[in-house]
Amino acid sequence: MLIGLGALLLLIIVIGSINGARTSSVIDPDARPVATREAEDPSEAPEPEDTRVDTPNVVGGTVAEARAALEGVGLVFTTVDGTGDDWIVTSQTITVPAEPGTEVLVVAEAPKPVLTLAQQNAVEQGISYLDYSAFSRAGLISQLEYEGYTTDEATFAVDFIAPDWNAECAEQATSYLEYSSFSRDGLYSQLEYEGYTPEQIAFGLAAVGY
Incomplete structure (x- = not known):
């Protein structure tokens, strides 16, 4: 009877040891592997994207053509007030690549008839x-x-x-005085006879000291 009881206790101990081993071998479902982060190499960083556009050379074309070319690539066309669409472009402020939205000032002159x-x-x-x-x-x-x-x-x-008609009047007044003497009124009358306006005569007389 004592032998039977001892055998039973030994069996219980063996079974308990087996169950403990099984329990310790179970993986905790909430455990996550710790990932190691590799150091980033600055040399592998992507280059910033170049958003600039080529600025068209519009010199020699008309203002209308320049406006279409510049606005067509996203640049802002500007010019002097009063410039006509048929005027010829003589210069522009920017010719190198530029960011969209950059203003380009265009200078133009009226076409020669x-x-x-x-x-x-x-x-x-x-x-x-x-x-x-x-x-x-x-x-x-x-x-x-x-x-x-x-x-x-x-x-x-x-x-x-x-x-410059003022300059012409001053030149003619000087020319008259180089070969003859004139009073102010006499010189005024002579210049008036030549077809100068009162404003031009006043300028010419002042130029010679009258």
Whole structure:
């Protein structure tokens, strides 16, 4: 009987040891492996994306063409007030790649008119007269009419040349005084006869000291 009881106790001890081993071998479901983070290599960082766009060269084209080209790549077109769409671009502030939204200032000049042969000759002859003598606007128109140009052709040529009429009056006043003496009133009358306006005469008289 004692042997049987001892055998039973030994069996209980063996079974308990087996169950304990099984329990210690079970993995905790809440446990997570600790991941080791590798150090980042700065040299492997991606290069920042270049968002710049090529700036079109619009010099030589019309203002309308320049606006379309610049706005077409996302740049902001600007120009001087009063510039016409048919004006010719002479310069621009930016020619290198730029970020979209960058303002590009365009400077332009009015297109030169196409002259007829008569207009071209009248212009050249008007310039020739001004090279050796002073003329008022009315006086130069009359001189070109005398040469056989129509009033329209002569007027076009004189306005195309567009000299500084104040300077012309001052030059003519000086020329008069170089070969004769004039009172202020006498010189005024002479310049008025030549076709200068009162404002131009006042400038010319002041230039010679009257």
